[in-house]
């Protein structure tokens with residue numbers, strides 16, 4: 001590391017809240033699957049900002065839409081209409097087959113908004129006694145960092161010393177339909193779940209899980225809320241991960257790649273009933289649905305489809321997964337993934353995954369460890385076969401080393 005990099009790290013450490021522990025690289029430029037550090041070293045981005053840059057860094061068409069809109073109008077608040085909101089609604093509804101849209105900014109805000117909406121639906125439509133609504137969520141979930149959300153996290157690091165928390169949540173095992181059936185009561189308004197648990201380490205539920213979940217939710221008049229903030233918008237090789245089991249959620253949450261990484265844009269999508277309960281003044285956001293966000297999101301959705309990124313994610317994801325499975329290294333416990341949402345879980349004896357991520361950095365790959373022993377791999381959906389093959393070579397040489 002040269003002195004300027006050390007300066008950046010020291011200044012961050014001195015002034016910044018230390019709520020992250022980044023890998024020691026300072027990035028200053030990005031294009032497609034590549035990012036460059038301040039010293040001019042190039043890296044293949046295998047995190048994609050936790051899937052916010054599915055469309056690749058600085059996609060020229062999203063950039064053009066953002067610049068063009070920024071010249072015209074950026075923020076009106078929802079006190080007035082703007083000419084980007086209606087087309088955004090139309091296009092996101094057409095893309096996802098949804099009836100109603102609530103635009104927000106961060107993913108966590110979309111989750112919070114969904115929680116408020118399904119509770120309101122529970123009281124006003126389902127007839128749950130006031131104050132009694134229950135929401136079921138899963139162990140090892142990740143839905144964001146607000147107080148409401150961390151209150152039903154099961155990760156001690158996420159929760160400790162942030163309480164007291166709001167009641168009304170029940171936790172069950174992920175991938176276990178018997179547990180869901182048992183947890184549902186008359187007062188259950190929703191089951192909130194990730195199609196694949198991303199932050200937990202890319203945990204894929206058993207085949208048929210969501211088919212059965214859908215049946216149970218329908219039978220009990222419980223809203224199925226799928227948090228597709230990470231799995232949605234092509235990441236798993238389909239537009240939405242729910243399509244792998246041909247089901248439809250009642251409420252779908254999108255964020256991250258909804259802007260291609262340019263801007264925080266999220267959305268709650270629902271059938272008519274759930275978002276239909278919201279009346280003027282009952283929920284809102286100064287920036288939610290602003291013209292800049294809408295213009296950026298429209299371009300981000302358009303390039304995803306027009307440039308075949310979803311199909312590419314399926315194709316390159318299969319190639320990547322197969323290549324990872326072919327690596328013979330006794331550090332590897334399991335390789336798993338769907339589309340370009342991949343993970344290599346190491347044997348605990350192989351040492352911390354972070355050491356492997358640091359070694360990968362030396363080989364021109366940026367990947368992120370999660371939960372001590374798992375390396376997640378999620379490159380932008382524009383990755384080519386040659387780039388996948390090159391990445392696989394770097395993974396093979398790194399994973400056959402021993403950092404224990």
Ligand SMILES: *Cc1c(COP(=O)(O)O)cnc(C)c1O
Nearest residue numbers: 106107108142143144227229230
């Ligand atoms: C990232 C993420 C969130 C939170 O999004 P923020 O924009 O960071 O608030 C919620 N749910 C899932 C599944 C995520 O991956």
